[in-house]
Amino acid sequence: MVTLLENPLRIGLQQQQLPEPTIVVFFGASGDLTKRKLVPALYKLRKERKLPPEITIVGVARREWSHEHFREQMREGIEEFSDGIGSEELWEEFSQGLFYCPGNIDNEMSYQKLKAFLSEVDEQRNTRGNRMFYLSVAPRFFPEAIRQLGAAEMLHDSSKTRLVIEKPFGRDLSSAQALNRIVNQVCREEQVYRIDHYLGKETVQNLLLFRFANAIFEPLWNRQYIDHIQITVAETVGVEDRAGYYEHSGALRDMLQNHLMQVFALTAMEPPNALDADAIRSEKMKVIQATHLADLHHLENCAVRGQYGEGWMKGKPVQGYRKEDGVDPESMNPTFVAMKFEIDNWRWQGVPFYLRTGKRMPKKVSEVSIHFRSVPHTIFQSAAMQASPNVLTLRLQPNEGVSLKFEVKMPGGNLRSRSVDMDFAYGSVFGKSSGDAYDRLLLDCMMGDQTLFTRSDEVEAAWRLVTPALMAWETPTDPSKMPTYEAGTWAPRAAEEMLERDGRKWRRL
Numbered sequence: 001m002v003t004l005l006e007n008p009l010r011i012g013l014q015q016q017q018l019p020e021p022t023i024v025v026f027f028g029a030s031g032d033l034t035k036r037k038l039v040p041a042l043y044k045l046r047k048e049r050k051l052p053p054e055i056t057i058v059g060v061a062r063r064e065w066s067h068e069h070f071r072e073q074m075r076e077g078i079e080e081f082s083d084g085i086g087s088e089e090l091w092e093e094f095s096q097g098l099f100y101c102p103g104n105i106d107n108e109m110s111y112q113k114l115k116a117f118l119s120e121v122d123e124q125r126n127t128r129g130n131r132m133f134y135l136s137v138a139p140r141f142f143p144e145a146i147r148q149l150g151a152a153e154m155l156h157d158s159s160k161t162r163l164v165i166e167k168p169f170g171r172d173l174s175s176a177q178a179l180n181r182i183v184n185q186v187c188r189e190e191q192v193y194r195i196d197h198y199l200g201k202e203t204v205q206n207l208l209l210f211r212f213a214n215a216i217f218e219p220l221w222n223r224q225y226i227d228h229i230q231i232t233v234a235e236t237v238g239v240e241d242r243a244g245y246y247e248h249s250g251a252l253r254d255m256l257q258n259h260l261m262q263v264f265a266l267t268a269m270e271p272p273n274a275l276d277a278d279a280i281r282s283e284k285m286k287v288i289q290a291t292h293l294a295d296l297h298h299l300e301n302c303a304v305r306g307q308y309g310e311g312w313m314k315g316k317p318v319q320g321y322r323k324e325d326g327v328d329p330e331s332m333n334p335t336f337v338a339m340k341f342e343i344d345n346w347r348w349q350g351v352p353f354y355l356r357t358g359k360r361m362p363k364k365v366s367e368v369s370i371h372f373r374s375v376p377h378t379i380f381q382s383a384a385m386q387a388s389p390n391v392l393t394l395r396l397q398p399n400e401g402v403s404l405k406f407e408v409k410m411p412g413g414n415l416r417s418r419s420v421d422m423d424f425a426y427g428s429v430f431g432k433s434s435g436d437a438y439d440r441l442l443l444d445c446m447m448g449d450q451t452l453f454t455r456s457d458e459v460e461a462a463w464r465l466v467t468p469a470l471m472a473w474e475t476p477t478d479p480s481k482m483p484t485y486e487a488g489t490w491a492p493r494a495a496e497e498m499l500e501r502d503g504r505k506w507r508r509l
């Protein structure tokens, strides 16, 4: 008998190559993302021997921390947010490569100091001039940081230096275009890694494999068989302590324009002719370009926003968005958005794509559900035989997996039908999950693989798509007009109505 531990499906492909020894410079090193995700991801990669021992991290932020304090903070992050330090010997080796260089993004002198420090560290750690600059700071700092890195000639060597930019990339089409122009002035597109951590999720990558490695699904993947597609990313958390950022962002900028749009593009794009970064990104780009909000003359028919009010989560009362710390009591920032898109191409003409995302929803769940058409003619007349259309669900998180809903005859003398599920769960086949998206993305960046990063034209096309809603919602209006939903419920009534008008319903999750 094969035990789970011997299951060959759990082994996966062995990493063949190690990236070159590199200095990873984190701007925003005293912030949440560096401590909670980025340094733990690098430590895990080193633990798994996917990084060379010379791997070096230099943290930059304004706080006057010492190297030792930075090391303590990062250790705390690894202990609290990943599977721990493991061997002390490994930590000892890794922490010797952690350095901190205080600096201010707005101050030219900080870049000169950093440049000199990196040369020193480079020699000490034998990192051969390889540098990866990661902007883990608020988006308003991106333009200045990139300009200054360029002016200090820190991105000049295109074969040895990379620039990683967190999301959101711009706050609308024109700022994204301006940011792309700045990036183009200081480095080449092949040096640039625009992060969208959803692309690092195993199950999001599985969308490609599921569609293009199975002969049975792709022939059905079109307007002939599919009635509509729903993409949901629901979170239970509220704004937490991120109001400073979220108040300038909201659900459309924070989630829909990037994460949901990437999932959408992978679901709807044509098969790429190769598994390489440009082939995949070009197909994503083409389908986003062919997409539009379903009714540009009546936006309310295809774009709904909402803000959570007070309510209950897991049996505990929670406050409404406008009462959260750092939030304007008259804030018009949406914490929920739902949109209906249509694609003008042969494959998808007439098939609506409904996307929704929100905070303080009843459940944390992300999925893509493909709703097939009803049978063209039913030979079963009785009410007990009313077959529901088939639904294929790709569960992105949690309970990652795939399920197909179809009809079967219920046992017994009467002819009665019932929907059942054929289910694949990652957890039961492969054992524990493969880890956080950042592990994969950081490693790909060091290996020079841009497949899971977004290209400049793709980002701009995604902004273009949501521009009508951004413009309409940013026109000043009476704060009492903001649609609200009770925390712990599935969003404003208008989101239900958007589908009801089409004779459809959101999938019950």
Ligand SMILES: NC(=O)C1=CN([C@@H]2O[C@H](COP(=O)(O)OP(=O)(O)OC[C@H]3O[C@@H](n4cnc5c(N)ncnc54)[C@H](OP(=O)(O)O)[C@@H]3O)[C@@H](O)[C@H]2O)C=CC1
Pocket: 027, 028, 029, 030, 031, 032, 033, 034, 060, 061, 062, 063, 103, 104, 105, 106, 135, 136, 137, 138, 139, 166, 167, 168, 245
């Ligand atoms: N946190 C998360 O879960 C996620 C975050 N992101 C993105 O990651 C980025 C960072 O987010 P997060 O870590 O949460 O943000 P934080 O607010 O926690 O951290 C911001 C960092 O920026 C530093 N900083 C602020 N001003 C300056 C300045 N003038 N010069 C140099 N450093 C400065 C701060 O340090 P100091 O005050 O010492 O200068 C701090 O280290 C953002 O773009 C966010 O959108 C994306 C996905 C998830």
Ligand SMILES: O=C1O[C@H](COP(=O)(O)O)[C@@H](O)[C@H](O)[C@H]1O
Pocket: 235, 254, 255, 366
């Ligand atoms: O980028 C972001 O993503 C998280 C949700 O990520 P997930 O991996 O937990 O699904 C979201 O909470 C946050 O607001 C946003 O900035």
